[in-house]
Amino acid sequence: MEQWLAGIDLGGTTIKMAFVTLDGDIVHKWEIPTNKAERGAHIVADIVRSLRERQDQAGGGNGRLLAIGIGAPGPVQEESGMLYETVNLGWTNYPLKQELEAATGLPVAVDNDANIAALGEMWKGAGGGARHLLFVTLGTGVGGGVIANGAIVRGTNGAGGEIGHMTMIPEGGAPCNCGKTGCLETIASATGIVRIASEKLAVAKRPSVLHGGDISAKAVFDAAKAGDPLAVEVVDEVTRYLGLALANAADVVNPQKIVIGGGVSRAGDILVERVAHHFCRFAFPRVAAGAEVVLATLGNDAGVIGGAWLAKTLIEG
Structure with a gap:
């Protein structure tokens, strides 16, 4: 069974998501609206639910996914994966890495959205x-x-x-x-x-x-x-x-x-x-x-591919 990485590009309007191979090829991609109600309290749950639904549709369950890489607007604390401030989401000092890892049981890497787009272009794009x-x-x-x-x-x-x-x-x-x-x-x-x-x-x-x-x-x-x-x-x-x-x-x-x-x-x-x-x-x-x-x-795919690169670095060390 081919194993995948999850790349996620969290924006103020939509959340772009993809399953990506270890070679950087997109297998499935989709997006969901960003629910900013109650200062973004439902965003992580929406991401987890959507990931599980797509995994079930693709077959193979949790065994396919190895790690998650996600980009979000605003500065990120590298080691903890905490978002200092994301004005358009309503988050301040939000432990995104911790929350996603707890909800999925998978290793998670978090970075700024422009950074993951840069990584995507480096890996599979104009870079x-x-x-x-x-x-x-x-x-x-x-x-x-x-x-x-x-x-x-x-x-x-x-x-x-x-x-x-x-x-x-x-x-x-x-x-x-x-x-x-x-x-x-x-x-x-x-x-x-x-x-x-x-x-x-x-x-x-x-x-x-x-x-x-x-x-x-x-x-x-x-x-x-x-x-x-x-x-x-x-x-x-x-x-x-x-x-x-x-x-x-x-x-x-x-x-x-x-x-x-x-x-x-x-x-x-x-x-x-x-x-x-x-x-x-x-x-x-x-x-x-x-x-x-x-x-x-890469256009709109840069973020999800860069997110997958981040996830890959987690499992490869």
Whole structure:
């Protein structure tokens, strides 16, 4: 009987789950809604119930599953698997590892959601097995993961890799959800791109296809691809700051691959080419020569595959 790993990507809206082979191939994947009622009190029970239902459907019962790896938003204490704070779930100092292990009888590894996506891309995605990798995910916010010598850099209290909260505008920057101002997240996230475009449109005298429509990050990139001057200006500003942030991070860890994921990455070549251009401008030349900027390839599967990688490390030591 083939044995599996469970990879789980816990988000504020849905919980993505998968059974994954020891070689990193997805056997079954599904998702369930995230029940945030009563400050997330039912989330673990929902996960356990869903895992058991899918195991029963697949046949073989508990014997198939070897371990569980799960990613959740917010910083994680590495040894205990405790989540310090997950604002969108209502958890503070929540012992997720302990709760899941008690409910399933299986070993559990917990990490930040961006970290497990980075691991997934390293293992089976655009990272191509690179042991030194930077991962940045551009969505509603900006997340990041740093892999050095094949291991996630978590830092002293689980906040390693917070690329989205590098300060890019020291004075007068837009407020960020973290409580600071001028973070990369206020610029390179989907919401940041919309904010910058809206501000430019409000004072723009020149015509733009973005006037009068619903502005989205996709609309801005589509307009830039079509040559709209104002949209091109927005894209250049966003990619300049992103390239600068990645260059500064890369100068510290000297990665082989810089992987860009998240919803904004669907902009494709225009995004990666301009980020790569600015990255090479700002990075230490030897660092720039050793790094390749690429788009993520796993999409929504990155988290569950990365979770399975975490689970695999538990059983392989």
